[in-house]
Amino acid sequence: MDTGYATVDVDTSLVSAADRIDYWSVHSRMNQGDMRLGFASPQQFAGTMRVQRGAGFQLVDATADAVDYIRTRRQALCDEYGTALLIISHGADIVISHRDNEIGVPCGRLGLLDMGRPLSVSIPAGTRVWAVGVPGEYVPRDTFRDDTPRLLGAERGSTAAVLALSRTISDHSGSLSGHEFAEISARSMELLNLALHTSSRAEQSQSAALAHTARSYIAERSSDPRLTPDSVAVHLGCSRRKLEYSLRSIGASAPARLIADTRAERAYRRLTDTQENASISEIAYASGFDALSTFHRSFARRFGRSPTEVRRRQQRSP
Structure with missing residues (x-):
């Protein structure tokens, strides 16, 4: 499966001082969608980032001088970046907010922002940050019900595992295959979902219904060699990841394995x-x-x- 996996390196030392903030801003918007950037020292700004993306997942590993990232309501409504942004600090506290609802993200903890709302992220100089895009199917509907960003600690096994898998992706950047990146990212997102979400009975019922429909459809059409996980997802009107998640929720095999079996x-x-x-x-x-x-x-x-x-x-x- 072609995941479209790619890595992109950004280093402001490779461009002139006059172009650095524009260079950084362009790549930041490519990664996290439309936003305004505020630089504490625009004339002296320096930063590096490595971006890994593929199969709908993305991890940005960045270290730079102080920057504020601000996303307005208009930008949030007009932009299709994604559902949520996971922020992990490896240094000083990072301040994240939805409008006036502000929280600090200490080193080693996870902050989660809704990309569909006005938000800001303030990163102190020299702080290494992982910014992870979170697809919609991994974010429970009531995650941001009080309009406040979420703060998750590593005391829970699921969030500790998200940190560990994010580190694996970061440490092995450049040596991962596209399939490895996609699979590790998917496991990390499933664990984040577990940390965020205790499914309601209605949501459990919806996932189970989708899974049983998928199993019936596969049983009916399995003799057709054109049947694939993607074609099943298209028929059911869901994403492939949603299909995989629903099957897993009832203890069934992944779609490709289920078709083969x-x-x-x-x-x-x-x-x-x-x-x-x-x-x-x-x-x-x-x-x-x-x-x-x-x-x-x-x-x-x-x-x-x-x-x-x-x-x-x-x-x-x-």
């Missing part, structure tokens, strides 16, 4: 049917597999033996 089970039923005369390869393709190697691998993983072994055992049975 359903196809393998379809093939198993035919291989153990004493009236079945089709060859193994014919059964594989008829079950929805587009390659024999994929069929044999999926079948062995699901049943612990090869299709040939299953058929021979059935033929030996009285």
Whole structure:
């Protein structure tokens, strides 16, 4: 799967002093959406950042002189940056706010902002910051019900794990594959959701209903080789991540695994049917597999033996 993973390095020392604040501002807006930046010392400003993004996830690792990032109501309404922004400090306290509701984010804690509201982020000089984009499906609807940013501590296992996974992404920047970046980011967001959210019964019911609909649709269409996790999500009118989250909420496998297992089970039923005369390869393709190697691998993983072994055992049975 092509995640579009890419890294971008920004270093103000590579441009003239006169261009540095514009250079920093352009990249900041590319990362976090439209906003106004205020610089304490614009003539002497210096900063570096490394951006990793792919599969709808993004982590910005930045260290710079003092900057205020301000997002107005108009910018929040007109911009499609995303749902939330996670701020993690590795130095002095960072001050974040929604309008007049202001909180401090000490070193090692997590601050969460709603990108759909007016907000500000004030970062002292020399403070290293991770800014993580949070897609909407990981943010419970009532997270910002009192119009106040959220502050999360590392005393909970889920938030400590978010910190650890964010550090992994940052430390291994440049050596991660796109798939690794996407998978680690997704796990981090799921843990953030866990820290934020105790699901209501209604929300649990909605996720379960979506998951059961997905399972039924996969069972019905699994013989079609064009069936993929993305096509299932499109049919159900949800994102792929929402589909994965809903299936996980009922203890089901991820979509790709569920499709492969359903196809393998379809093939198993035919291989153990004493009236079945089709060859193994014919059964594989008829079950929805587009390659024999994929069929044999999926079948062995699901049943612990090869299709040939299953058929021979059935033929030996009285």
